Amino acid sequence: MDADCRIRVLSDLLVKKIAAGEVVERPASVVKELLENAIDAGAMRIVVTIEEGGRQLIKITDDGCGMSAEELGLAVTPHATSKIKTEDDLFAISTMGFRGEALASISSIARLRMVSRARGSEEGHEIRVTADQIEASQAAGSPVGTTIEVRDLFFNVPARRKFLRAQSTEMGHITEQFSRVALSNPGIAFELSHNGRKTQRLASCDSPLARVAKLYSPELADALLPIRRDEHGVILEAYVAPPAQSRATTNWQYTFVNGRYIRDRSIQHAIKEAYRGLTEPNRHGVVFLFLRVDPQSFDVNVHPTKIEVRWADSRLIHSQVLSALRETFQRSDLAPALRTDRAHAPVSEAEQDRVRQEMATMMRDATPIQPGQPRFDSLGVNTGHADGLTNQRGGGAMEPQRVWRELYSDPVRSDPTADGFSPYNKVSPVLPRSSGTTRRAIQMHNLYLVAETEEGILIVDQHALHERVIYEQLRTRITNGSLESQRLLLPETIRVTARQASLLESNGDWLQRLGIEVSTFGSDSVAVQSFPSLLKDTDVVPFMTDLLDRLAQQSAETSPDVVINDLLSMMACKAAVKAGDSLTVEEIDALFEHRDLVEKSSSCPHGRPTMLRLSKADLNRQFHRT
Ligand code: ADP
Ligand code: MG
Numbered sequence: 001m002d003a004d005c006r007i008r009v010l011s012d013l014l015v016k017k018i019a020a021g022e023v024v025e026r027p028a029s030v031v032k033e034l035l036e037n038a039i040d041a042g043a044m045r046i047v048v049t050i051e052e053g054g055r056q057l058i059k060i061t062d063d064g065c066g067m068s069a070e071e072l073g074l075a076v077t078p079h080a081t082s083k084i085k086t087e088d089d090l091f092a093i094s095t096m097g098f099r100g101e102a103l104a105s106i107s108s109i110a111r112l113r114m115v116s117r118a119r120g121s122e123e124g125h126e127i128r129v130t131a132d133q134i135e136a137s138q139a140a141g142s143p144v145g146t147t148i149e150v151r152d153l154f155f156n157v158p159a160r161r162k163f164l165r166a167q168s169t170e171m172g173h174i175t176e177q178f179s180r181v182a183l184s185n186p187g188i189a190f191e192l193s194h195n196g197r198k199t200q201r202l203a204s205c206d207s208p209l210a211r212v213a214k215l216y217s218p219e220l221a222d223a224l225l226p227i228r229r230d231e232h233g234v235i236l237e238a239y240v241a242p243p244a245q246s247r248a249t250t251n252w253q254y255t256f257v258n259g260r261y262i263r264d265r266s267i268q269h270a271i272k273e274a275y276r277g278l279t280e281p282n283r284h285g286v287v288f289l290f291l292r293v294d295p296q297s298f299d300v301n302v303h304p305t306k307i308e309v310r311w312a313d314s315r316l317i318h319s320q321v322l323s324a325l326r327e328t329f330q331r332s333d334l335a336p337a338l339r340t341d342r343a344h345a346p347v348s349e350a351e352q353d354r355v356r357q358e359m360a361t362m363m364r365d366a367t368p369i370q371p372g373q374p375r376f377d378s379l380g381v382n383t384g385h386a387d388g389l390t391n392q393r394g395g396g397a398m399e400p401q402r403v404w405r406e407l408y409s410d411p412v413r414s415d416p417t418a419d420g421f422s423p424y425n426k427v428s429p430v431l432p433r434s435s436g437t438t439r440r441a442i443q444m445h446n447l448y449l450v451a452e453t454e455e456g457i458l459i460v461d462q463h464a465l466h467e468r469v470i471y472e473q474l475r476t477r478i479t480n481g482s483l484e485s486q487r488l489l490l491p492e493t494i495r496v497t498a499r500q501a502s503l504l505e506s507n508g509d510w511l512q513r514l515g516i517e518v519s520t521f522g523s524d525s526v527a528v529q530s531f532p533s534l535l536k537d538t539d540v541v542p543f544m545t546d547l548l549d550r551l552a553q554q555s556a557e558t559s560p561d562v563v564i565n566d567l568l569s570m571m572a573c574k575a576a577v578k579a580g581d582s583l584t585v586e587e588i589d590a591l592f593e594h595r596d597l598v599e600k601s602s603s604c605p606h607g608r609p610t611m612l613r614l615s616k617a618d619l620n621r622q623f624h625r626t
Helices: 012-023 027-040 069-075 100-107 156-162 167-184 208-217 218-223 264-277 314-331 335-341 349-366 400-408 460-477 498-506 508-513 541-553 562-577 584-593 595-600 615-621
Strands: 047-053 057-062 111-117 124-132 139-140 147-153 191-194 195-203 227-231 235-239 253-257 260-262 285-292 443-444 448-452 456-461 487-497 517-521 523-534 609-615
Touching: 012 100, 012 147, 012 227, 027 047, 027 057, 027 100, 027 167, 047 167, 069 111, 069 124, 100 111, 167 191, 167 195, 167 208, 167 253, 167 260, 167 498, 191 218, 195 208, 195 487, 208 218, 208 235, 208 285, 208 443, 235 314, 253 264, 264 285, 264 314, 285 314, 443 541, 448 460, 448 584, 456 460, 460 562, 460 584, 460 609, 487 517, 487 541, 498 508, 498 541, 508 517, 508 562
Parallel strands: 047 191, 253 285
Antiparallel strands: 047 057, 057 147, 111 124, 111 147, 124 139, 191 195, 227 235, 235 285, 253 260, 443 448, 448 456, 456 609, 487 523, 517 523
């Protein structure tokens, strides 16, 4: 046997580094672990100081129980913990930590300094640990409590150091971890500063709602509906936004169990269910959910970072969350919010849904199933969040004509050789210009375009098709330069978090090409100076809110092309005609000319069908003509 193939026991340092690989992904992970330790120590005040996005320094000071000289040494030893003793304890965890791994791991990949004074002790002690080397502890002046400094994170792990992002990005992640801990511990005072500037100062308060106001915005906190319920051993406290204020992503759903931020599929599902029918299908509720349950009713020892738990009875949790939210929505008078939003929608959302359902059922039932052959060619496009029901918040229903003119009267556009699209203005109102295989389409229910084709009947979702057309055009334009943009007479200011500000900064180039120009304005606001001409009827603030949510969802590794596609499809969705918009004959014709765009995109992994085809053979069979 080759000597190199022998099994060997790894060095202690290597074992710790491997453990660190699981727990410490980036500076924010260190912040999370240290904050949790401070909370477990019973701190009432926690101060977090960051330098250079955490790469240079992460320092956390607490006024908790502190550690003796001996405990300081043990704290950095792997699997040393004061939080559990026996196996039984493992199934009734009431502290944030229990693995005894974080400090040992961190000390293997950074320069760690800890100063602590135990409650009741006369003096404090200090130790320094770097990559396994512990310096003997020495007496040090310190108030009761603990200060932990982590410098030069990943100094001996080049692979991880290489993946650290811009300071502002790392700070964004740190702020997110900080916010989660602050939300679930309103009684504790927190401070956060970055590069000498204080970014958060949170006084002790008695409700997470006050934290929401401070961390995000007072407007958001004002809008939230409080929920409280205690049933079957599940104590639930929640703050949820009315459905009308839903967001483009699930990033605004915070779930905590016994103070721990978790991600949980059954809870996510319950939230989705509660909002079903009250928001458009691709919008997501804003929810801050705090559950208190018997620590024995779930297992946190599932994931090294403890972000997931395993429930003894996940159905109970699901039903408690679902019914609490549902009852709240039923009780609250949500109608006014919906009415303002849809003041101009000629068809109610429920009605549109019903019609769509009926239409789908009708089409499905129309043809007997042919084995091995799909009943219809239902073609999807990547509709992203397209659903045809997107609101024009506050701005009133968009007049489709205006959008069309905007698109088709562009000088680039009106050059028929520029690309395959003919200018809308030149479409004959009388004769269909297309190849002759399709006769004129008609609009039904202000929602579907139905046309006779050589092969049978074609039914297209008007929003999906228009969205696709706009998307393709935007794509062509953006490859040749940037989108036409309009300076706003009055710049719109938006409140942003540190993370959002950094997202705008790091995506500035792309946004500019999309016609969006943003400048910073104070420490927690930005001003939108220019906005795409195409979106001149769209409200700036809600659009930007969606955009920020989407940017936040992209990871640092997402390629710019993916980001830009996401933003373009979002713009296309906003600019496209909606379900419920009545179209003129000319518009229908012009739109239907591009139906092949939808026809060609044969696969859509998560979209819904955008087109149905009913063949003559299907019809004949249905009427027993064969
Ligand atoms: P765990 O939190 O899982 O026990 P850690 O490695 O995070 O593991 O911490 C090891 C031990 O160090 C803890 O169990 C606790 O006794 C002690 N400790 C860590 N941080 C603090 C702190 N801020 N104040 C008091 N004790 C602490
Ligand atoms: Mg810990």
